[in-house]
Amino acid sequence: MKARKSDLVALGFLIAALVVFGLYQGLVEYRVEDPFADDGQQWTETRGYEVWMAIYESHQSGYLDHFFRFLIAGLGISVVVTVLGPFLVTILSRSRPLWWLMVACSGLAIVGLDGGVLWTHLESGILVDGGFEYGPGFYCLLVFPLLNFIGLLLIRKRTEGAGLNFQPEGVE
DSSP states (O other), rough: OOOHHHHHHHHHHHHHHHHHHHHHHHSEEEEOOOOOOOSSOOOEEEEETTHHHHHHHHHHTTTHHHHHHHHHHHHHHHHEEEEEEEGGHHHHHOHHHHHHHHHHHHHIIIIIIIHHHHHHHTTTTTHHOOSEEEEEHHHHHHHHHHHHHHHHHHOOOOOSSSSSSOOOOOOO
């Protein structure tokens, strides 16, 4: 079984995207200054895994405007494509329609998630007002879809007789 260098590099990017997504879940996404905190802490931290609880609570309360649904769709597609990517390298290198589908989903997820998150932070003035600090989880949120997209783009189409050959020689 012979693997191509481009597929190994693609697999490296896809695994890196999966690792960065895992890091996002546990790292601090952002810290907000809370001058009225009763427990003496002036900063309230939000971690990546708390996003899933916020999505669930918003769904239960019925507060889902169109822009928030746009962000949820981008995050959901990013997660699915990132988790499946490393396991589908061989299949994606053989099936161009499936490769195009994954690349299109990954690209749309970047627009939906990264574009939406950056737009939200720029429009609301969070970057200017102060009392707000980004944690490493925020950058992980922006980077993992990009790593996944790059990894998918590096997967090349297999030609007949090249790359992974599962049949012994001489068998047709």
